[in-house]
Amino acid sequence: MTAGDVGIVRHRFADLLGEPVSHYTDAVVAGGFLFVSGMMATDVNGELVGGDDVVAQTEQIFENIESVLRRLDTSLDDVVKVVVYLTDVADRGAVNTVRARRFGDKRPTSTLVQVGALVHPDARVEIETVALMPPQLRKSS
Numbered sequence: 001m002t003a004g005d006v007g008i009v010r011h012r013f014a015d016l017l018g019e020p021v022s023h024y025t026d027a028v029v030a031g032g033f034l035f036v037s038g039m040m041a042t043d044v045n046g047e048l049v050g051g052d053d054v055v056a057q058t059e060q061i062f063e064n065i066e067s068v069l070r071r072l073d074t075s076l077d078d079v080v081k082v083v084v085y086l087t088d089v090a091d092r093g094a095v096n097t098v099r100a101r102r103f104g105d106k107r108p109t110s111t112l113v114q115v116g117a118l119v120h121p122d123a124r125v126e127i128e129t130v131a132l133m134p135p136q137l138r139k140s141s
Contacts, residue, residue, distance in 0.1 A: 007031070016067045018046025021119050027068050029133060034072055038085065038128040039064045040120055054091045054124045058098040061127050069131060078131040079108045085126040089114040095125055 011027040028035045041049045041057035050056030118126050
């Protein structure tokens with residue numbers, strides 16, 4: 001049995017996101033869920049957006065995440081889990097202002113971890129997400 005037999009579909013969005021810096025894809029649909037790879041505040045050319053401003057970086061990350069979700073007919077309303085990686089846990093409050101505005105009352109489960117570094121030396125935050133695919137798309141993706 002291959003991955004295709006059990007409904008795993010990998011998505012790469014070269015028109016939305018920069019080239020992966022490692023061996024991964026942007027999103028995978030499997031088992032009725034959409035797994036979005038960790039996003040940093042980069043543009044389509046892979047350039048960091050937001051300078052040293054963790055709020056600006058977080059805004060760009062959510063723009064990237066929402067672009068992937070929209071492309072796969074989902075939204076932040078469908079997100080069930082986020083994992084936030086910060087280079088400084090003191091940035092949690094600033095990042096949470098963006099999260100609260102973006103998610104509103106539809107809070108996902110969450111994990112927040114401080115890390116020693118991210119793959120881009122000036123990145124301060126990286127966020128990965130898991131969303132539930134809408135019922136009509138769970139089998140067809």
